Amino acid sequence: NAGVTQTPKFQVLKTGQSMTLQCAQDMNHEYMSWYRQDPGMGLRLIHYSVGAGITDQGEVPNGYNVSRSTTEDFPLRLLSAAPSQTSVYFCASRRQGGYEQYFGPGTRLTVT
Amino acid sequence: GQQVMQIPQYQHVQEGEDFTTYCNSSTTLSNIQWYKQRPGGHPVFLIQLVKSGEVKKQKRLTFQFGEAKKNSSLHITATQTTDVGTYFCAGTNTGNQFYFGTGTSLTVIP
Numbered sequence: 001n002a003g004v005t006q007t008p009k010f011q012v013l014k015t016g017q018s019m020t021l022q023c024a025q026d027m028n029h030e031y032m033s034w035y036r037q038d039p040g041m042g043l044r045l046i047h048y049s050v051g052a053g054i055t056d057q058g059e060v061p062n063g064y065n066v067s068r069s070t071t072e073d074f075p076l077r078l079l080s081a082a083p084s085q086t087s088v089y090f091c092a093s094r095r096q097g098g099y100e101q102y103f104g105p106g107t108r109l110t111v112t
Numbered sequence: 113g114q115q116v117m118q119i120p121q122y123q124h125v126q127e128g129e130d131f132t133t134y135c136n137s138s139t140t141l142s143n144i145q146w147y148k149q150r151p152g153g154h155p156v157f158l159i160q161l162v163k164s165g166e167v168k169k170q171k172r173l174t175f176q177f178g179e180a181k182k183n184s185s186l187h188i189t190a191t192q193t194t195d196v197g198t199y200f201c202a203g204t205n206t207g208n209q210f211y212f213g214t215g216t217s218l219t220v221i222p
Contacts, residue, residue, distance in 0.1 A: 031208070033210075035212075040121070040214060041214060042116075042118070042200060042212040042213055042214045042215050043155065043200065043202075043212040044212070045209055045210065045211075048208060048209065050208065056208070058209060059209070059211070090154055090155070092155075099143065099145065099160045100145075100157040100160070101145070101147075101155075101157060101202075101210070102157070103154040103155045103156070104154065105153075105154055106154050
């Protein structure tokens with residue numbers, strides 16, 4: 001199993017550009033989530049999904065969209081990038097009823 | 113909103129010394145998790161605590177959940193260089209949204 005994969009590993013955007021961060025898992029986990037990690041602030045939940053077709057907002061959802069059309073994939077879309085979105089983004093998954101979250105390797109995003 | 117505070121932010125110890133990080137929530141939690149993140153890596157799950165007053169051990173690591181389920185601690189006995197990294201707690205009261213602490217970065221001096 002590859003576990004949780006994320007692409008790209010690194011990305012530089014200009015202010016106003018849009019892009020999609022990809023996340024996929026091959027463990028058939030129902031629950032998936034997106035976090036951002038900023039220095040001194042830990043990880044903050046952006047959006048999460050408890051199954052295909054179901055998404056909900058986390059702690060810091062503004063400026064981000066998600067969709068969950070399949071169990072495996074949970075892309076995160078930045079509609080109009082801002083410098084405040086410079087961060088490391090982690091995708092995580094876990095099975096429903098379980099508790100261990102499996103994290104992907106992360107995407108380091110810089111917005112100039 | 114829910115807040116999870118973690119102290120200290122940084123800790124430098126000599127190899128062989130003990131280390132403790134503390135986690136405090138502004139609200140009662142249903143459970144709390146602990147993760148370790150190596151430099152440049154991603155968080156890796158260590159353990160989950162669910163019961164009031166629960167204590168769990170993993171080799172040199174001891175995890176505690178407070179009686180009021182609002183605080184937790186991680187204690188490492190006789191640190192080794194392999195313990196280097198940032199330790200995060202993550203609490204929830206819904207099971208869906210986890211609130212991470214700010215983390216404690218541990219440096220072990222050989």
